[in-house]
Amino acid sequence: xxxxxxxxxxxxxxxxxxxxxxxxxxxxxxxxxxxxxxxxxxxxxxxxxxxxxxxxxxxxxxxxxxxxxx
Numbered sequence: 001x002x003x004x005x006x007x008x009x010x011x012x013x014x015x016x017x018x019x020x021x022x023x024x025x026x027x028x029x030x031x032x033x034x035x036x037x038x039x040x041x042x043x044x045x046x047x048x049x050x051x052x053x054x055x056x057x058x059x060x061x062x063x064x065x066x067x068x069x070x
Contacts, residue, residue, distance in 0.1 A: 005047075006057055007062060011062065012062075015062040025066070026066060044070050
């Protein structure tokens with residue numbers, strides 16, 4: 001079985017704060033109070049190096065990414 005290193009809610013918040021809630025791919029604001037979110041298009045903190053390839057769930061390996069790019 002593959003063990004995934006998922007970001008904790010606290011780490012996600014740290015990544016969003018650091019990146020000012022901007023998608024690293026599109027530059028779109030992911031701030032829910034500005035635009036809201038449809039249930040099918042939730043935005044996430046994403047791994048820079050995939051967890052499947054050994055990427056850790058720490059803020060140095062995370063970036064904001066909208067659901068379109070995640």
